[in-house]
Amino acid sequence: MNKIIISGGPGSGKSTLLIALESSGFQCVPEVSRELIRQEVARSSECVPWKDLACFARLCLGKMIFDFENVSYDNLTFFDRGIPDIIAYLRFGGLPVDDAFMTAAVTFRYAAEVFIAPPWEAIYINDNERWQTFSEAAALYSEIKKVYTELGYQVTELPLASVEKRVEFTLTKLERIEYK
Template sequence: MDKIIISGGPGSGKSTLLLALESAGFQCVPEVSRELIRQEVAKDSKCVPWKDLACFAKLCLHQMIIDFENVLERELTFFDRGIPDIIAYLRFGGLPVDDIFVAAAKHYRYAANVFIAPPWEAIYINDEERWQTFSEAGALYSEIKNVYTELGYLVTELPLAPVRERVEFTLAKLERIEYN
């Protein structure tokens, strides 16, 4: 079955959409980075994106591969970000992209259609794991969109709309069951 990516810049409503899809009965994989940030901060580790992005990217890659391999193949699964997002974050951070990230992005392929949430200032907030400004979130969104396009994915932009409308839009684009 399909492994569908929901991506976009920080604070654009991705996680809220995933929660709504999960509530509707779909299998969903949460964003890896938030949990890893919490774990690394609790350990007082330097392997957090604002101190050592390269180290943090490797942690994310390891967990994203595990998540990719562990989903039930018979179910439609939505992922809050995918391996290509790591490449975008590294580029955005001005860091080189090691071959392991490119090889993983090519090997672990998601469904061809990727949904991307555009910057949405009305809902954007900073929190413990989201340190970027709204402007940085917008620039990161552009880099994410570029990476997915370069890797041959069809990028579909989500509307700036309430979560229910985003769910309906996503499912309609996938030509799946209607959201009740």
């Protein structure tokens, strides 16, 4: 399976790593939630995570399934978050996880190796789409890691290092697994 997840809590450097991987010539799928938040805010919608997380989770699920189904199996592709992240966000928000999310997490499987960026306070910043405190981001990281583990993924923690070192770490690990 050539669909590789880069996950972690908000503000941990995931998107920066994905941008660097894309600059190196790899196919990358950006984080769905940022795009959807911008769209929903522009429409003055209530379907944003800080107002209606359940609604927003359903939007994310639809887009993530679309992205999963429309990426070539032939190319190594990196995803900024995967379907299991939605489950973690719902749990973290104290909301029930209905069968649609669990079914999707089982049906749309990514590569067994998932890379996860740990909380890193030195680089953490808030912005228009990232409203969580650092403590909330760290707690969310723990829930994300737990969900991927429960779903049978091998979770590999990224080092707290420069983006160049993270790229090198990721690609070296993938070479050992023999992704092509």
